[in-house]
Amino acid sequence: MLYMEISTWEPENRDKILEHFKELKMPAGVTVHNQWVDLTGSRYFILYECDDAEAFAAFNLPWSDVCYIDTVPVMKSTEFISLMSKKS
Template structure:
């Protein structure tokens, strides 16, 4: 499954987040795949697309970052898959 991970940097402290990344890496458990990330222009939030089959892997990863980041995790599917699923109803 794909998950859009919305990260809000605690206290707007982007430097703390990037220091944490520099010092410890992404710290993802085996089976959790990083797809890509985008940071807002005001460097207050990051949107990451992650992939895994076991949501507990996301929970373990979030626990590693919770000191510097607040998370919202949204299961997502590609728009083309949604269009295919709805095609018979359109």
């Protein structure tokens, strides 16, 4: 499944966030498609694929002490339209 995540953090956690990024290792089962950082310095966006709950947890739990993570399952709009067309 494809996920879009938006992570936000308090300004006082900036240095902790930078340390987390330096140590970041993607667990097996997580494929990152792209990542972006908000130039204001307090948000991070990532689009990744993961079909394993254990890998999902291994990727997200280490960040839970320094930021808030909003995870949204997504799909390409063309795929969504095709899927919905088959249901009609």
